[in-house]
Amino acid sequence: MASRSCTFLEILFAIILPPLGVFLRFGCCSMEFCICLLLTILGYIPGIIYAVYVLVALGSEDRDRDYDTLA
Known part of the structure; x- marks a missing residue:
């Protein structure tokens, strides 16, 4: 359940400010x-x-x- 709400928030941030949503998932120096x-x-x-x-x-x-990888 937590991952769905995190994904929802990331997509919401991506609509408001696109790099912010990507930053939250992948970090600052990613491609x-x-x-x-x-x-x-x-x-x-x-x-x-x-x-x-x-x-x-x-x-x-x-x-x-x-x-x-964890399994």
Whole structure:
């Protein structure tokens, strides 16, 4: 339940300020953050689209890998 609410908050932050949502998931010096920051500077809508895509598509893959490495 906590992961769903965290994902909801990250997506909400990504709509308000796209790099913030990506920063919360991947950190400051990640490639996803840099791409999102660049897209947000070039245009707000592309930044939102990329941030939501990264949080939904790539975020679920990272969580699956974390659980596999723990098992």
